[in-house]
Amino acid sequence: MATTQITSAEFEKTITGNEIVFVDFWATWCGPCRAFGPIYEEASDKPENKGIVFAKVDIDQNQDLAAAAGIQAVPTLMIVKDGTVVFQQAGALRAEDLDDLIDQAKKLDVAAAKAESAQA
Template structure:
């Protein structure tokens, strides 16, 4: 499996120690989460050697983390690049939409967003 279950203690390190991190906030009782799970897993397996980390956070087991992340609905997908949140959306994505999001996230240039243009 290419996805990694993380908890609050591992969250910050995962987000800051990796270039590009996708985090799926989900719950076992959530129907859309169960539908999105296999799509997320398949995308993670396709991107396994591309330097992208796919993490999952069970909101019931990590309520404090979910609250700190502002999660109000599940599933919610967040994307972090170089430790910065660059995307957050509630709702299950279709496979094609997730593939497109992965491609777009890889091209985000944070240096221009920080005003470091030459």
């Protein structure tokens, strides 16, 4: 599955309508974004990542969404699982680090994590 450009209007439906969504907040003028883009695209095409949505949000075209998501630097990767943001970090990632995050997201039990957090 290739990456999908989404807008502010599509964001909520995308993150609530899919089990796992990776969102790359990026900008055309951003060098690290251009370096990370092919890595992100390659991960989206891997057979083992079928079923994961790899979305991209251009922060210049969707400033309201970037502000609402608290994006202060690009690229920023956000991971949403079962409608809950489980990870958000600025900075380009190496392919192996992205693969590791994908594996962690697949294994994460959001309900258990929420319950554990509530007890803390």
